[in-house]
Amino acid sequence: MMVWNSFSDFLAMGGYGLYVWGSVGATALLMLAEPIIVARRNSALKTQLQRQFNAERADRGERKARRSQA
Amino acid sequence: MSNGLLNWFKYASPQSFYPLAGKMIPWFWALAAIFGVVGLYIGFFVAPTDAQQGEGYRIIFLHVPAAWMSMFIYLVMAFWAAIGLIYKTRLSGMMATALAPTGAMFTFLALWTGAFWGKPMWGAWWVWDARLTSELILFFLYVGFIALQAAIDDPRRADKAGAILALVGVVNIPIIYFSVKWWNTLHQGASVSLTKAPSMAQTMLWGMLVCALAFWMYAIAVALMRVRGIILERERNTEWVRQELAR
Numbered sequence: 001m002m003v004w005n006s007f008s009d010f011l012a013m014g015g016y017g018l019y020v021w022g023s024v025g026a027t028a029l030l031m032l033a034e035p036i037i038v039a040r041r042n043s044a045l046k047t048q049l050q051r052q053f054n055a056e057r058a059d060r061g062e063r064k065a066r067r068s069q070a
Numbered sequence: 071m072s073n074g075l076l077n078w079f080k081y082a083s084p085q086s087f088y089p090l091a092g093k094m095i096p097w098f099w100a101l102a103a104i105f106g107v108v109g110l111y112i113g114f115f116v117a118p119t120d121a122q123q124g125e126g127y128r129i130i131f132l133h134v135p136a137a138w139m140s141m142f143i144y145l146v147m148a149f150w151a152a153i154g155l156i157y158k159t160r161l162s163g164m165m166a167t168a169l170a171p172t173g174a175m176f177t178f179l180a181l182w183t184g185a186f187w188g189k190p191m192w193g194a195w196w197v198w199d200a201r202l203t204s205e206l207i208l209f210f211l212y213v214g215f216i217a218l219q220a221a222i223d224d225p226r227r228a229d230k231a232g233a234i235l236a237l238v239g240v241v242n243i244p245i246i247y248f249s250v251k252w253w254n255t256l257h258q259g260a261s262v263s264l265t266k267a268p269s270m271a272q273t274m275l276w277g278m279l280v281c282a283l284a285f286w287m288y289a290i291a292v293a294l295m296r297v298r299g300i301i302l303e304r305e306r307n308t309e310w311v312r313q314e315l316a317r
Contacts (some may be wrong), residue, residue, distance in 0.1 A: 003115060003116075003117075003118065003119060004115070010114075013125040013126070013128065014119065014124040014125035014126070015122060015124070015125075015126075015221070016125050016126035016190055017130075018186075019126055019129065019186045019187065019190050020125065020126065020129055020186075022135065022186045023129045023132050023182070023183040023186045024185070025184075026130065026179065026182050026183070027132045027136070027179055027183065030175050030179060031175075031176070031288060034171070034172065034175055034292055035292050035295065038292060038295045038296050039295065040086065041072050041299060042298060042299040042302075045299055045302055045303060046302065046315060049302065049306055049311070049315055050315050050316075051317070053315060054311055056272065069074060
């Protein structure tokens with residue numbers, strides 16, 4: 001079942017270590033980075049929109065108050 | 071029937087798709103993780119050493135799924151682009167836009183892992199072979215699609231222009247797929263074919279298929295995340311987005 005005799009054997013990949021781990025590393029890096037970037041961008045967008053909506057609401061409230069004072 | 075049709079249209083609106091996508095994302099992440107662990111376990115601990123390529127062949131468990139996804143995502147992207155062009159449904163264009171960066175990422179990975187496989191086996195990181203060159207063109211098609219859409223401010227026009235580019239580029243997909251048959255290439259033939267029995271050990275085949283499933287689930291999860299952001303951005307002036315974010 002198990003094809004490796006030791007951990008260093010596993011790392012060496014029969015002499016192809018650089019190529020196998022170079023492929024695994026790039027794949028892991030990009031497939032971890034992509035969802036993190038998307039999640040961050042989404043939450044930044046949400047914060048920005050929330051801030052904008054709150055400002056607009058506050059603005060409307062102020063104008064209403066001023067109008068009722070006049 | 072009428073009920074099913076009704077549901078279909080219901081979820082075609084960005085407003086009802088937004089929460090649905092939010093509910094689906096964790097499930098696709100879970101599936102991606104499970105298939106990923108199982109696929110890599112089979113690929114790195116169960117599959118035997120290759121008679122010709124030793125342990126170097128294990129790159130196949132990432133290379134082939136990435137290359138499959140690079141072509142498949144393009145077809146799905148072009149499909150949504152076409153639907154958007156024909157039926158003018160807003161969500162379709164957003165789907166196409168959401169898929170492009172993930173497709174580009176998988177195309178890059180197919181090229182990268184291919185280079186890391188080519189170097190030890192062929193003695194070169196890159197050759198101008200039909201398979202490699204057409205895959206590089208696929209990468210440029212994705213990048214071109216993203217750049218074109220980014221350059222147009224009006225989202226409707228951006229969708230339309232992107233859709234035309236995506237549809238013209240579809241011609242490249244069969245070229246990539248059949249390149250190993252049509253031309254005398256350095257790249258080996260198809261690993262899995264619909265018409266022949268696979269030419270590899272059963273465990274190798276299973277490792278590759280399970281890894282491909284993992285990549286597929288990953289692509290759905292990350293594209294759904296991205297489409298949610300696009301929906302919020304494009305529907306920012308609607309009342310439902312206001313209410314959604316007020317919660």
